[in-house]
Amino acid sequence: MTSPISDSTLERFRAAAASGDPAPAGVAVAAVSAGFALGLAAKALAVSARRGPQSAELAKLEPLTATLRSQSSRMLELAAGDAAAFEAYLACVRLPYAKDEERIERRHALDAALRQAIDLPLAAARAAAAGLQLCAEALPMTDLVVLADLAAAVTLLCGSLRAFLLCAESNVRVLGPRDSSHAARLAEETGRQRRALDLAEEVLERVAGTLRAASPRRDA
DSSP states (O other): OOOOGSSSSHHHHHHHHHHSSSOHEEEEEEEEHHHHHHHHHHHHHHHHTTOOOHHHOOOOOHHHHHHHHHHHHHHHHHHHHHHHHHHHHHHHHTTTTTTOOOHHHHHHHHHHHHHHHHHHHHHHHHOOOOOOOHHHHHHGGSSSSGGHHHHHHHHHHHHOOOOOOOHHHHHIIIIIITTTTHHHHHHHHHHHHHHHHHHHHHHHHHHHHHHHHHHOOOOO
């Protein structure tokens, strides 16, 4: 897939994900999903803003909606960055290593490419966790009619966050087993993001409780 992910159609991206090419793969697909999730959360707030919230709530809704839209675009940048990072790693793997100086140069290039291949999914995990925090902040201001959409966004973000951490772990264990610093960074990040997943569960429980308590509309 040579064109930027942000310029691709859904069908082209789907076909690229289903192809035999090494990229886009897990992180890029999860990032695109997270981008749509953040966009969906922004939609839920935009609809809520049109349904007559209190002025104090409206003042909070508008900047929060703008932030969600910005983070949605950021996720597509991370998707493209991860695809490029993995292609760069594969290019380093193909470097010659017959001579001592070639082996040293190749090793340095691989180390740099590996760090990028680990940094990208961890950055995406942090962005997804930040998105979950935004959704939690949005919950009290979300209109009942789009509450399920906000919950859907939270559910998708949780899946993406878990996928980012899983892919980062794979890159650490499979591509860079010699460097213990990568494993330490992964463990620290995983522990930090568990709190975001716990927050997401709280949001989903609150949404479920609100929907169960909702009275059917008379015109339904």
